[in-house]
Amino acid sequence: MNGRLAAQIRTEVQLVARNGEQLLLTLGIPVLLLVFFSLVDVLPTGTDDPIDFLAPGVLALAVMSTAMVSLGIGTGFERSYHVLKRLATTPLGRGRLIAAKIVGVVLVELVQFVVLVPVALALGWRPSDANWLLALGGVVLGTMAFAGIGLTLAGRLRGELNLGAQNGIYLVLLLVGGMVIPFDELPSVLRAVAFVLPSGALADVLRDALTGGGERPGASWIVLAAWALAAPLVARRLFRFD
Amino acid sequence: MSAVEIVDLVVRYGELVAVAGVSFTAEHGAVTAVLGPNGAGKTTTIETCEGYRRPTSGSVRVLGLDPATEQARLSERMGVMLQEGGVYPSARVRDTVRHYCALYDRGVAADDLVAAVGLQERAAATWRRLSGGEQQRLSLALALAARPDVAFLDEPTAGVDVHGRDTIRSIVRRLADAGCAVVLATHELDEAERLADRVIIFDHGQVVADGTLDELRRGHDEIRFRSADGIDLEDLVRSTGLVATATGNGEYVVSSATDPHALARLTAWLGDRGLPLVDLRAGAQRLEDVFRRLTSGGDDG
Numbered sequence: 001m002n003g004r005l006a007a008q009i010r011t012e013v014q015l016v017a018r019n020g021e022q023l024l025l026t027l028g029i030p031v032l033l034l035v036f037f038s039l040v041d042v043l044p045t046g047t048d049d050p051i052d053f054l055a056p057g058v059l060a061l062a063v064m065s066t067a068m069v070s071l072g073i074g075t076g077f078e079r080s081y082h083v084l085k086r087l088a089t090t091p092l093g094r095g096r097l098i099a100a101k102i103v104g105v106v107l108v109e110l111v112q113f114v115v116l117v118p119v120a121l122a123l124g125w126r127p128s129d130a131n132w133l134l135a136l137g138g139v140v141l142g143t144m145a146f147a148g149i150g151l152t153l154a155g156r157l158r159g160e161l162n163l164g165a166q167n168g169i170y171l172v173l174l175l176v177g178g179m180v181i182p183f184d185e186l187p188s189v190l191r192a193v194a195f196v197l198p199s200g201a202l203a204d205v206l207r208d209a210l211t212g213g214g215e216r217p218g219a220s221w222i223v224l225a226a227w228a229l230a231a232p233l234v235a236r237r238l239f240r241f242d
Numbered sequence: 243m244s245a246v247e248i249v250d251l252v253v254r255y256g257e258l259v260a261v262a263g264v265s266f267t268a269e270h271g272a273v274t275a276v277l278g279p280n281g282a283g284k285t286t287t288i289e290t291c292e293g294y295r296r297p298t299s300g301s302v303r304v305l306g307l308d309p310a311t312e313q314a315r316l317s318e319r320m321g322v323m324l325q326e327g328g329v330y331p332s333a334r335v336r337d338t339v340r341h342y343c344a345l346y347d348r349g350v351a352a353d354d355l356v357a358a359v360g361l362q363e364r365a366a367a368t369w370r371r372l373s374g375g376e377q378q379r380l381s382l383a384l385a386l387a388a389r390p391d392v393a394f395l396d397e398p399t400a401g402v403d404v405h406g407r408d409t410i411r412s413i414v415r416r417l418a419d420a421g422c423a424v425v426l427a428t429h430e431l432d433e434a435e436r437l438a439d440r441v442i443i444f445d446h447g448q449v450v451a452d453g454t455l456d457e458l459r460r461g462h463d464e465i466r467f468r469s470a471d472g473i474d475l476e477d478l479v480r481s482t483g484l485v486a487t488a489t490g491n492g493e494y495v496v497s498s499a500t501d502p503h504a505l506a507r508l509t510a511w512l513g514d515r516g517l518p519l520v521d522l523r524a525g526a527q528r529l530e531d532v533f534r535r536l537t538s539g540g541d542d543g
Contacts, residue, residue, distance in 0.1 A: 003344055007340075015330060018332060077330070081326075082328040083328055085326070085328055086327075086328025089292050089320065090317055090342065090346070091318050091346060091347070092345050
């Protein structure tokens with residue numbers, strides 16, 4: 001493999017792996033939500049077993065926490081600490097930097113799925129007619145969409161402000177995004193908003209692909225694809241390296 | 243060919259003219275200090291050489307390459323030390339050096355580089371745990387990772403204690419002796435005086451002096467002495483022909499007269515009148531005096 005790219009990937013992975021808060025965000029919270037809400041049946045999921053609703057939603061949450069929050073916060077601080085400025089004078093180049101970040105995100109997502117899917121299965125999740133290839137397509141689009149949002153914020157806001165914004169948006173999307181709370185339970189105005197958010201679209205698409213229980217999969221695919229195309233373009237346009 | 247060739251460089255940020263027509267060169271094997279008050283245009287000039295900024299007009303060539311359009315080729319042979327460090331706080335010393343060494347085709351062996359800047363004992367420490375001096379040494383190590391032919395060091399000894407400064411200076415000296423063109427931006431005269439083969443003084447976006455230390459000091463000879471406050475300078479002129487001015491705190495300067503006879507007349511005059519001679523210095527001006535004379539003091543901060 002290209003030595004420079006490999007060196008950059010190693011650095012990206014080291015930074016994530018040694019960062020306790022990032023591990024809590026990308027693994028701890030999804031596992032906790034999955035276990036808690038499947039054992040404590042308080043969510044009006046409308047399914048016989050809450051895990052059937054929760055598992056795809058938490059996988060969507062995992063994608064959001066890695067591609068948007070973890071990547072966005074990390075890159076935002078790299079900007080604040082002039083890490084990107086320093087790397088810009090080396091032969092690394094933007095192409096390899098971006099490639100390394102993509103590989104970093106994909107590796108973390110792999111670890112998340114390797115942990116979350118068995119936990120969900122152990123909690124009684126029975127995927128029916130699961131189309132894993134379709135789900136993978138959803139994850140790819142979701143990753144593009146959330147990475148675009150995370151990097152747009154990271155490329156514009158200063159360190160702490162970026163940190164707050166990423167966490168705030170994460171919480172809002174978690175609550176109104178159809179990830180752990182069904183669209184039906186939201187007031188109509190909020191539901192209309194939730195339908196066009198990437199979080200709800202990804203959760204819906206995954207639910208459709210894995211459990212056959214999507215709310216409005218056709219529309220959700222369109223919403224998700226639109227975010228996946230638009231968000232990276234906006235990030236590319238607005239991102240500032242210093 | 244000079245390693246760095248800058249001709250009539252102008253850099254504007256909107257209305258603000260940061261660099262207003264600067265020309266100079268820096269040679270291989272020499273330390274060229276770019277000296278000036280804060281806000282004089284030093285960092286902007288250096289960042290243009292590094293490829294961060296495009297000239298508004300004028301030309302910049304580094305190793306014969308245009309940094310704005312040929313940065314990829316230039317970066318292979320260029321070492322950079324930013325004022326801001328540029329290392330992630332949770333990154334460890336050895337990992338960071340290893341990372342940078344792997345980014346260059348002819349990168350140095352990482353462990354050798356860690357040892358060269360004296361950080362072996364701190365190899366497992368994270369950036370945020372390093373002292374100011376250690377951070378500067380790590381930052382310098384990253385600039386050396388390329389085995390550079392040209393190095394731009396921005397305030398390399400800022401916030402470093404006396405011993406750390408000596409270490410950094412000797413590394414920079416060795417780098418230049420190995421043939422690298424070292425361009426060092428600093429607002430500390432002491433640094434330039436100890437390290438530089440050549441000094442370029444900036445003020446208000448322009449070069450106000452350019453030469454070796456000796457060249458800059460020459461032609462401005464003086465006698466500087468300290469005695470009692472309020473000595474009779476008119477009597478001094480009448481008796482010895484020496485014109486002195488008081489600079490305060492009992493210090494006096496006699497300009498353009500450093501021959502031994504003038505000095506003898508001065509000390510005889512002081513002795514005859516029973517005046518003390520606390521401090522005496524004759525010869526070329528200190529770089530500090532040259533600097534004060536040429537620059538406006540700038541907007542410190």
